[in-house]
Amino acid sequence: MTLDSLLILSAAVFCIGLYGILSKTNIVSTIMSIELMFNGIIIAAVSFSRFTPSALLMNNSFDVSSFALNTALSGHVFGVFIISIAAAESALALALVFVMFNKKSSVDIVDFNELKG
Amino acid sequence: MSGNFFIDITFWVVSFLIILGSFYVVTARNIFRGAIGLSFVFICVAIIFFLLNAEFLGVVQILVYVGAVSVLIAFAVMFIKDVVDGSKYSKYRLLSAFLCSFLFFVLIFISQVTEWNSMDSIENEDALAGLEGFYFEESESGSILIKKAEVLSDGVNKGVFINSTLSIGSSLISNFLIPLQVIGFILISALIGSLTIIRQRRKQ
Numbered sequence: 001m002t003l004d005s006l007l008i009l010s011a012a013v014f015c016i017g018l019y020g021i022l023s024k025t026n027i028v029s030t031i032m033s034i035e036l037m038f039n040g041i042i043i044a045a046v047s048f049s050r051f052t053p054s055a056l057l058m059n060n061s062f063d064v065s066s067f068a069l070n071t072a073l074s075g076h077v078f079g080v081f082i083i084s085i086a087a088a089e090s091a092l093a094l095a096l097v098f099v100m101f102n103k104k105s106s107v108d109i110v111d112f113n114e115l116k117g
Numbered sequence: 118m119s120g121n122f123f124i125d126i127t128f129w130v131v132s133f134l135i136i137l138g139s140f141y142v143v144t145a146r147n148i149f150r151g152a153i154g155l156s157f158v159f160i161c162v163a164i165i166f167f168l169l170n171a172e173f174l175g176v177v178q179i180l181v182y183v184g185a186v187s188v189l190i191a192f193a194v195m196f197i198k199d200v201v202d203g204s205k206y207s208k209y210r211l212l213s214a215f216l217c218s219f220l221f222f223v224l225i226f227i228s229q230v231t232e233w234n235s236m237d238s239i240e241n242e243d244a245l246a247g248l249e250g251f252y253f254e255e256s257e258s259g260s261i262l263i264k265k266a267e268v269l270s271d272g273v274n275k276g277v278f279i280n281s282t283l284s285i286g287s288s289l290i291s292n293f294l295i296p297l298q299v300i301g302f303i304l305i306s307a308l309i310g311s312l313t314i315i316r317q318r319r320k321q
Contacts, residue, residue: 001128001168003233009132009165011224013139013158015217020143022213028148028193029204032155035186036139039162042174050169052234073284077293079166079174080285083181084300088307090186094193095311101196110207 006047013040027100027107031093038086042079049075128168135161148204149194156187173282 013036020033097107104111138158145151159182166175197203289297 001125004229005128005132006165006169007228008225009135011221011228012136015221015224016136016139016143018220019213019217022217023206023210024143024204025207026148026197026204028190028197029143029151031193032142032151032190035155035182035190036142036158039158039182042178043162043165046166046169046171046174048233050171073281073288074292076171076174076281076285077288079171080177080289081293081296081300083174083177084304087181087185088304090189092307092311092314094189095314097193097196098315105198107196108205 003047003051006051007044010040010044010047013037013043025108025110027093027097027109030109031090031097034093035086035090038082042082045075045078045082047075049073049078124168128165131161131164131168135165146204147201148197149191149200151204152187152190152194155190156183159183159187171281173285 017033017036017040020036021030024030024033100112101107135158138154138161141154142151142158145154159178163175163178163183166172166178194200
């Protein structure tokens with residue numbers, strides 16, 4: 001378990017999710033692929049927080065005990081933020097799916113091309 | 118880096134399962150099976166977080182993703198008429214597969230070429246302990262000292278073992294205070310917005 005292997009895993013999950021978004025026409029599949037991409041990004045953030053020290057800790061004369069606590073785990077905090085955003089986003093997406101189904105009785109995104117010029 | 122054999126074995130098995138499950142999510146024609154596979158991927162990612170000493174984030178992942186987002190997606194699946202064959206491909210399938218594999222190799226190239234900050238370049242013992250050990254103890258003046266795991270004896274260690282939850286909590290109320298408030302605004306606006314969208318459509 002090194003930083004390189006974790007970054008490869010993160011990139012793989014991200015790209016698989018991107019492929020799912022681009023290649024599927026059902027909107028629920030698209031939402032699921034977006035969640036996959038979010039998970040890949042969180043893996044990258046946490047593994048950076050685990051394996052690479054922040055610039056403040058690289059300064060060897062710095063007083064570690066007073067400040068390192070707030071900077072060492074920034075990646076975890078970013079992960080918490082991303083999870084919150086993902087929860088809000090999936091709730092909104094569910095409301096959109098509801099409205100789309102009420103309007104055209106379909107959740108296929110190729111049926112919703114009114115804005116196409 | 119850790120040198121622990123079982124952690125490495127678990128990591129390889131779980132990451133293989135993650136990639137397999139992700140492929141199943143984006144290729145399954147039955148959309149409900151895809152949603153079940155997505156829940157499986159979420160649980161495997163939580164195991165990766167536990168392996169990375171991110172206990173709080175792993176628990177949050179299980180609570181929010183496996184508990185809430187999966188249920189929302191399973192609720193959204195109910196709007197699909199043809200569940201068994203509902204997940205169709207668009208006409209840009211091959212182009213997007215080519216683009217995504219190209220992006221994957223670009224990301225791998227960048228991550229291998231870049232010189233990331235390594236733990237070997239730190240000489241400060243306290244900083245090294247804060248990243249490797251995750252043991253904290255309180256000093257006489259009340260500030261919190263980070264100690265390496267091997268340095269602490271059992272007598273010192275008693276009762277002052279604190280995991281990453283303390284660090285995340287103190288970050289959220291000091292360095293990340295304004296982002297925390299913004300997240301609160303985003304959540305409340307998403308809640309009100311989704312309720313408003315559904316309500317207007319029902320009146321007509």
